[in-house]
Amino acid sequence: xxxxxxxxxxxxxxxxxxxxxxxxxxxxxxxxxxxxEVIQFSTVDQWLQLYSDVSMMSTEQAVERLxxxxxxxGTGQLFYYGLLNSQLESYGAWTQARDTFQELLELDTLxxxxxxxxxxxxxxxxxxxNLSLKQKDLLAEQAELQEQLQDVEQDNDRLQQQIQALxxxxxxxxxxREE
Numbered sequence: 001x002x003x004x005x006x007x008x009x010x011x012x013x014x015x016x017x018x019x020x021x022x023x024x025x026x027x028x029x030x031x032x033x034x035x036x037e038v039i040q041f042s043t044v045d046q047w048l049q050l051y052s053d054v055s056m057m058s059t060e061q062a063v064e065r066l067x068x069x070x071x072x073x074g075t076g077q078l079f080y081y082g083l084l085n086s087q088l089e090s091y092g093a094w095t096q097a098r099d100t101f102q103e104l105l106e107l108d109t110l111x112x113x114x115x116x117x118x119x120x121x122x123x124x125x126x127x128x129x130n131l132s133l134k135q136k137d138l139l140a141e142q143a144e145l146q147e148q149l150q151d152v153e154q155d156n157d158r159l160q161q162q163i164q165a166l167x168x169x170x171x172x173x174x175x176x177r178e179e
Contacts, residue, residue, distance in 0.1 A: 043111075043114075044111065044113040044114050044117060047079055047114065047117060048117070050079070050080060050083065051083060051121075054080075054083040054084060054086075054087055055087065057084075057087055059087070059088060059089065062084045062087040062088055063088070065080075065084050066081070066084045066085070069081050069084065072100070075104065075107060075109055075110065078100055078103060078104050079104060079118070081100050082096075082097045082100035082101045082104065082118075082121065082125075083097075083121075085097035085100065085125075086121065086124070086125055091129065091132050094125045094128045094129050094132070095125075095129060097121070097125045098122055098125040098126050098129060101118050101119075101121050101122035101125065102122055104118045105118055105119060105122065
């Protein structure tokens with residue numbers, strides 16, 4: 001189950017994608033090969049299709065494709081590179097995706113719809129980063145609390161031993177007085 005912040009982001013992304021997709025176009029003419037065609041997508045509709053294709057990839061497939069887009073150039077390649085990094089389940093990949101989408105946002109060549117889509121994806125990756133950091137902090141806090149609990153349990157055991165020793169001593173003293 002996803003944390004509430006990430007679920008909210010995914011819901012916003014899914015609800016806004018059809019709105020952004022209202023701008024339709026065809027694929028560029030003269031493209032050949034799956035990767036060349038994917039990298040040259042330029043319209044929002046094509047970017048949404050690319051998003052759908054990448055989201056269906058396994059981690060291994062995404063890594064293989066990342067190797068082929070080693071140094072992305074151009075808007076389409078940057079978008080594809082960001083999507084591929086988003087597909088991976090690691091903090092470093094999410095920061096790379098966020099930074100790539102931020103780089104795209106700074107370009108003047110994006111249509112308003114492309115800008116909106118890229119901003120949603122940047123925010124999504126930023127939320128993943130934030131949640132990862134929060135989880136890391138919570139795990140560290142949990143470890144610290146677990147250590148404190150063990151210390152308290154050890155103190156409790158020592159106190160129980162001291163109480164038992166005092167009870168035994170009291171019993172011995174009481175028995176001697178009776179004799």
